[in-house]
Amino acid sequence: MTEKATNLQLLVRGLRLRCPRCGEGRIFRRWWTYTEYRECQRCDLVYDRRGESLAFMYLSTAFLTGVMFLVLITLPPRGSLWTYRVGLVAGALTLYAVTMPFRKGLAIALNYFNSR
Numbered sequence: 808m809t810e811k812a813t814n815l816q817l818l819v820r821g822l823r824l825r826c827p828r829c830g831e832g833r834i835f836r837r838w839w840t841y842t843e844y845r846e847c848q849r850c851d852l853v854y855d856r857r858g859e860s861l862a863f864m865y866l867s868t869a870f871l872t873g874v875m876f877l878v879l880i881t882l883p884p885r886g887s888l889w890t891y892r893v894g895l896v897a898g899a900l901t902l903y904a905v906t907m908p909f910r911k912g913l914a915i916a917l918n919y920f921n922s923r
Contacts, residue, residue, distance in 0.1 A: 821916025
């Protein structure tokens with residue numbers, strides 16, 4: 808077994824979409840389709856034993872929604888309102904989709920941090 812990782816190493820491993828315990832095993836089979844492994848292929852750590860990372864995913868989605876709300880308040884439309892709305896929705900959906908695997912990896916790392 809490997810030595811105990813520092814808190815920063817755990818976060819970096821989660822953001823790299825790797826196992827928080829060993830740093831070797833991948834969390835996702837294919838992150839673009841959001842297909843994840845149940846456990847690490849190297850150290851057999853079960854990633855999401857009780858579905859705890861979903862709470863973090865919901866909270867982080869709420870955070871991103873708050874960020875988009877701040878954008879809405881601080882950057883009022885300068886031209887067409889329709890274009891502004893479409894751009895805002897497209898930006899929000901892109902932000903959610905692109906960050907989803909990283910938020911899940913971070914959630915798994917934080918769950919491991921809390922359980923060790």
